[in-house]
Amino acid sequence: MEFRDNKAIYLQIAEYVCDHILLEKWKTDEKVPSVREMAVDLEVNPNTVMRTYELLQNKNIINNKRGIGFFVTENAVANVKSYRRGEFMDNELPSVFRNIYLLNIGFNELENRYNTYVKETFNV
Amino acid sequence: MIEIKNLNFGYSKKKLLFKDLSMQLKAGHIYGLLGKNGAGKSSLLKNMAGLVYAFSGKIDVIGYNPAKRQPALLKEICFIPEEFYLPSVKIDSYVKANAAFYSNFDHNYFGDLLAEFDIPVDQKLVNMSYGQKKKLIIAFGLATKAQLIIMDEPTNGLDIPSKAQFRKIMAAALTDDRCIIISTHQVRDLDNLIDTVIMLDESCVALKASVEEITKKLCFKRIKELDDTVIYAEPSLSGYHALMPNYHDEDSKLDMELLFNAVLAEKIKIKAAFN
Amino acid sequence: MNNTFDIQRFGLLLKRKWLEFGKIYLITLAVVFGVILAAYAIAFWPVFTGLEPFNERKISFRVPLFIGLGFLFLTAVASSYFAHLGQKPKTIIDLLIPASTFEKFLAGVFFTGILSTISYLLIFFLTDVVFVANLQDAARDKVYFFSIVRHGLYAPVYILPLFVTSIFLLGSVYFEKFHYIKTALSVMVFIGVWMAVVFKSGELLTRGRHAVENNPIVHSGDKSPLECMLTLLLIVLTIVFWVITYLRLKEKEV
Numbered sequence: 178m179e180f181r182d183n184k185a186i187y188l189q190i191a192e193y194v195c196d197h198i199l200l201e202k203w204k205t206d207e208k209v210p211s212v213r214e215m216a217v218d219l220e221v222n223p224n225t226v227m228r229t230y231e232l233l234q235n236k237n238i239i240n241n242k243r244g245i246g247f248f249v250t251e252n253a254v255a256n257v258k259s260y261r262r263g264e265f266m267d268n269e270l271p272s273v274f275r276n277i278y279l280l281n282i283g284f285n286e287l288e289n290r291y292n293t294y295v296k297e298t299f300n301v
Numbered sequence: 302m303i304e305i306k307n308l309n310f311g312y313s314k315k316k317l318l319f320k321d322l323s324m325q326l327k328a329g330h331i332y333g334l335l336g337k338n339g340a341g342k343s344s345l346l347k348n349m350a351g352l353v354y355a356f357s358g359k360i361d362v363i364g365y366n367p368a369k370r371q372p373a374l375l376k377e378i379c380f381i382p383e384e385f386y387l388p389s390v391k392i393d394s395y396v397k398a399n400a401a402f403y404s405n406f407d408h409n410y411f412g413d414l415l416a417e418f419d420i421p422v423d424q425k426l427v428n429m430s431y432g433q434k435k436k437l438i439i440a441f442g443l444a445t446k447a448q449l450i451i452m453d454e455p456t457n458g459l460d461i462p463s464k465a466q467f468r469k470i471m472a473a474a475l476t477d478d479r480c481i482i483i484s485t486h487q488v489r490d491l492d493n494l495i496d497t498v499i500m501l502d503e504s505c506v507a508l509k510a511s512v513e514e515i516t517k518k519l520c521f522k523r524i525k526e527l528d529d530t531v532i533y534a535e536p537s538l539s540g541y542h543a544l545m546p547n548y549h550d551e552d553s554k555l556d557m558e559l560l561f562n563a564v565l566a567e568k569i570k571i572k573a574a575f576n
Numbered sequence: 577m578n579n580t581f582d583i584q585r586f587g588l589l590l591k592r593k594w595l596e597f598g599k600i601y602l603i604t605l606a607v608v609f610g611v612i613l614a615a616y617a618i619a620f621w622p623v624f625t626g627l628e629p630f631n632e633r634k635i636s637f638r639v640p641l642f643i644g645l646g647f648l649f650l651t652a653v654a655s656s657y658f659a660h661l662g663q664k665p666k667t668i669i670d671l672l673i674p675a676s677t678f679e680k681f682l683a684g685v686f687f688t689g690i691l692s693t694i695s696y697l698l699i700f701f702l703t704d705v706v707f708v709a710n711l712q713d714a715a716r717d718k719v720y721f722f723s724i725v726r727h728g729l730y731a732p733v734y735i736l737p738l739f740v741t742s743i744f745l746l747g748s749v750y751f752e753k754f755h756y757i758k759t760a761l762s763v764m765v766f767i768g769v770w771m772a773v774v775f776k777s778g779e780l781l782t783r784g785r786h787a788v789e790n791n792p793i794v795h796s797g798d799k800s801p802l803e804c805m806l807t808l809l810l811i812v813l814t815i816v817f818w819v820i821t822y823l824r825l826k827e828k829e830v
Contacts, residue, residue, distance in 0.1 A: 180493065180554070181554075182523075182554055182556070183523070183553070183554065184552070184553070184554055185516060185552040185553060185554050185555075186493055186554060187552075188552055189554075213472075213473060216472040216473070216475075217469045217472045217473045218469075219472075219493075220465060220468035220469055220472060220493060220494070221472060221493040221494065222331055222472065222475065222493065222494050222495065222496045222512075223472060223475050224329070224330070224331075224475075224496045225493070225496065225512070228513065347830060350672065351671075352668060352671055352672070352829065352830040353829045353830060354827075354829060369579075370671065370676070370677055370826075371579040371676065372577065372579055372582070372585065372674040372675055372676055373577045373579055373674075375672055375673065375674035375675075376674035378672060380668065380672050382665065382668050384664060384665045385665045385668070385669065386663070386665040386666045386669060388595060388596045390595060394595060395595075398591060398592040398595045399592060399673070401588050402585070402588055402592075402673060402674040402675065403674065
């Protein structure tokens with residue numbers, strides 16, 4: 178996997194796991210790859226993956242069944258969404274706001290743009 | 302796993318390579334040993350393996366003094382030197398001659414590693430390229446199941462696919478009872494594999510901290526303009542790659558090269574950030 | 577786990593060493609065998625083909641050949657045994673093999689002192705037996721080379737192979753390069769200095785005196801005190817060289 182430069186590796190791995198859960202590649206109550214498997218797969222230190230899994234456990238996205246491994250929790254999807262939401266609001270939105278402010282973009286224009294984008298991309 | 306206390310070492314008494322060097326290494330980690338050419342990376346590794354003798358100080362490896370070269374310790378050390386020699390025999394006679402010294406040698410694991418590294422089993426060692434030989438001694442060394450794995454520039458001479466294989470193998474090789482120390486110049490090859498950075502400079506340890514600790518104390522950022530908080534920065538296309546104290550608890554990605562240069566240039570400021 | 581000596585580990589070490597060392601060793605042995613064979617063939621050919629009758633002078637080449645070739649073979653093997661420790665990459669592997677320094681040293685003594693001597697004696701005596709047995713002469717029982725030993729040799733001679741190999745083994749671990757030449761030169765310089773000292777001091781001590789008896793050693797009985805002393809001296813020196821070799825090996829750094 179290619180890692181980006183601007184974010185800690187363990188967070189990028191968390192994103193990777195969350196993506197898999199949102200896309201339902203890993204479903205509720207299914208086992209996620211072990212720390213070792215994941216580390217080998219991504220060519221990273223197992224301690225880094227452990228840090229990711231600890232974070233995801235705290236967010237109640239996966240849980241540890243002792244001696245068996247890590248599993249996707251029942252509310253994983255909802256928890257992923259709220260975790261991602263927080264991440265977006267805290268980390269990404271400020272730079273969007275900065276540009277909106279610097280470039281004098283009006284909220285009306287943004288709303289129109291947003292609606293068209295959703296319609297075109299997700300066919301809603 | 303390893304405890305070094307007040308090590309004084311050098312190739313002549315007048316010019317010491319290490320002055321009162323102390324450090325502790327624990328099992329369950331991959332340590333990345335960094336330093337300029339001639340900073341003593343290889344020498345430190347050799348001290349740990351008992352290949353050289355210090356003037357004074359104490360080294361303890363799993364309860365043994367490596368300078369005594371006792372078999373009980375030697376079988377727990379896997380040392381991959383930068384330059385190495387292999388006799389001109391076939392792989393299996395090499396294994397037959399050497400594996401029996403290691404009571405925990407795992408033949409199945411060795412086979413798996415050879416397969417993963419794409420090394421044909423019935424090949425003669427003389428006919429193999431430098432990279433293949435290197436992969437072979439790495440595979441053999443890991444299969445000894447030694448607790449202490451010391452590697453001096455292991456990715457030198459490996460081609461691009463082999464480097465990826467190497468990272469996978471090392472990620473799998475790290476267990477709770479093992480301690481892996483890798484010295485390297487090729488920081489980019491290994492930066493996601495290392496969990497603790499040890500930097501040698503001017504005959505002492507300039508920095509020894511885990512990636513988690515480092516990113517807690519320091520923030521690696523791309524910025525447009527320099528300000529007072531920046532400890533060290535390097536110009537880039539879109540501004541600067543900068544290193545600054547992590548005031549806002551940001552989780553940035555450790556940039557090993559930037560850190561390396563920063564430690565060399567701004568040792569005092571970096572030390573201050575860690576205290 | 578015994579960290580000084582373990583018989584099983586020692587066996588493994590011999591096996592491992594043989595893998596690297598064996599090929600060169602066997603080739604050297606083959607060359608030695610070839611030289612012996614050639615010498616015997618040249619000497620015995622006219623006898624076998626009936627061109628000339630056999631006489632004792634025909635086999636007078638054996639003693640100098642035995643001593644000269646034996647010396648060359650033993651010293652060559654001994655001075656190459658630890659020679660690779662002059663090369664960094666080979667030293668690292670050797671030092672890190674999980675066997676004790678004592679075992680590594682003992683393997684050296686085994687290969688250079690014991691195995692070499694035995695294999696040399698064996699091929700020399702066997703060649704001799706084969707050639708001499710084919711003589712059509714009634715006196716052939718007397719001319720077997722090993723019959724020399726029957727009457728017993730000057731005692732220090734038995735120690736000589738170990739003594740000589742111990743010097744060259746030390747040379748092979750002591751010098752980084754050109755082990756053979758450097759060892760041989762050192763030995764010669766040492767002997768030279770020693771002889772000079774002995775002669776000079778002898779001259780000084782005996783100045784203005786007469787020798788009363790010419791050569792007391794020759795006249796004395798079976799095992800003279802000198803013979804015993806010399807044997808003892810060689811044994812002590814051999815052990816001293818071995819101890820130094822062991823210590824050098826222990827101190828070896830990369």
